[in-house]
Amino acid sequence: MRLEAESATVREWVSAEYADIVLAVIFWLAGSNRRQSALVISYALGGMAFLLTVKTVLAVPRPPESALLVPLEVSGYGFPSGHAFAAVVVYGGLCTAFDRVRHPPSLVAVAAIVALVSLSRVILGVHYLGDVIAGALLGVVVLFAMDRLTAGDPRTGFVIATVLAVPAAFVTGGSESALIGLGSSLGGLVAVRWLSALPALRSALEGVVLVAVGLCGLFVIRTVAAAAPTDSLFVVMYALLVCWVVLVPAGVGRLPIAALETSSPAS
Numbered sequence: 023m024r025l026e027a028e029s030a031t032v033r034e035w036v037s038a039e040y041a042d043i044v045l046a047v048i049f050w051l052a053g054s055n056r057r058q059s060a061l062v063i064s065y066a067l068g069g070m071a072f073l074l075t076v077k078t079v080l081a082v083p084r085p086p087e088s089a090l091l092v093p094l095e096v097s098g099y100g101f102p103s104g105h106a107f108a109a110v111v112v113y114g115g116l117c118t119a120f121d122r123v124r125h126p127p128s129l130v131a132v133a134a135i136v137a138l139v140s141l142s143r144v145i146l147g148v149h150y151l152g153d154v155i156a157g158a159l160l161g162v163v164v165l166f167a168m169d170r171l172t173a174g175d176p177r178t179g180f181v182i183a184t185v186l187a188v189p190a191a192f193v194t195g196g197s198e199s200a201l202i203g204l205g206s207s208l209g210g211l212v213a214v215r216w217l218s219a220l221p222a223l224r225s226a227l228e229g230v231v232l233v234a235v236g237l238c239g240l241f242v243i244r245t246v247a248a249a250a251p252t253d254s255l256f257v258v259m260y261a262l263l264v265c266w267v268v269l270v271p272a273g274v275g276r277l278p279i280a281a282l283e284t285s286s287p288a289s
Contacts, residue, residue: 042066043237043240044112045059045062045063045066045112046236046237046240046267047233047236047237048062048116049063049267049268050229050232050233050236050267050270050271051223051229051232051233053222053223054222055120056217056220056271057174057176057217057218058119058120059119060176060179060210060214060217060268061115061119061172061174061175061176061179062112062115062116062119063176063179063210063264063267064168064172064176064178064179064180064182064183064207064210065111065112065115065119065164065165065168065169065172065179066108066111066112066115067180067183067187067203067206067207067210068164068168068179068182068183068186068187068207069107069108069111069161069164069165069168070104070107070108070111070199070203071183071186071187071189071190071200071203071204071207072164072186072190073102073104073107073108073157073160073164074190074193074194074197074199074200074203075186075189075190075193075194076102076160077098077099077101077102077104078099078190078193078194079193080099080101081099082099082100082101082153083099083100084098084099084100084148084149085100085147085148085149085150098199100148100149100150100153101150101152101153101156102153102154102156102157102160103140103143103149103153103154103156103157103158104157105139105140105143105149105154105157106136106139106140106143106149106153106154106155106157106158106161107157107158107160107161107164108161109135109136109139109140109158109161110132110136110157110158110161110162110165111161111164111165111168113131113132113135113136114132114136114161114162114165115165115168116132117129117132118165118169119174136158136161140154140155140157140158141154168182176210176214176217177211177214177215179210180207180210180211180214181211183203183206183207183210183211184204184207184208184211186207187200187203187204187207188204190203190204191203191204196253198256201253201256201257201260202256202260204257204260205256205257205258205259205260205261205263205264206260206261206263206264207264208257208261209260209261209262209263209264209265209268210264210268212261212265213264213265213267213268213269214268216268216269216272217268219272220268220269220271220272220275221271221272221275221276222275223271223275224275228274228275231274231277232270232271232274235270235273235274236266236267236270239266239270240263240266240267243259243262243263243266244263246259247259247260247263
């Protein structure tokens, strides 16, 4: 009994690929706590840039295709696991930034997510057990380091992420993931200066509108980025994407729509 269906479900619903959308939505709905949300975004960008460099330098291959439980398109190196690492940095980062490290239910939830993500990767055959253990442990180390180095300042977090993204782009030969990290870090560094000026949510309805507008913008920018003819333009598009995530609350907050101001407050 190898839990094929369960593994696929975990991979699809708690996967690291959704972490960016999760962080964007949390940022939009965080209201007065957007500073903490931006901090976690910087953790994620800095962490993944660091991991890309480590994985490329170590160049440890994944398990052979014969180990795959189901046909999957997997690329890149296997050690340490990026999914386990990202789960720790993103979900653990949320716990840390929002001061929930002494809240047992939050810690249990983070541990469960990390365990499910890690287990699904091993069961699906795309990682060895040691890969996910190493990824999770490295995630803890990086999360601790980012927390200490930033001292709660998202601008410092984006500076660190940008510094880490440069060698990642170099050692990977300008891989798509590395360029996304570089562009996103630069975008965050530019946009974070207006963070304190963002308006609070006026209502629950405004939160719904903000998420809808924000996700539509993400889709458009990603679509344009996918067709970018040069690496430079690709980087610029992802810088624009993070600027969009950070600044779209300012635009929606200025919409002169009475209904947005009369619903129950969301923050």
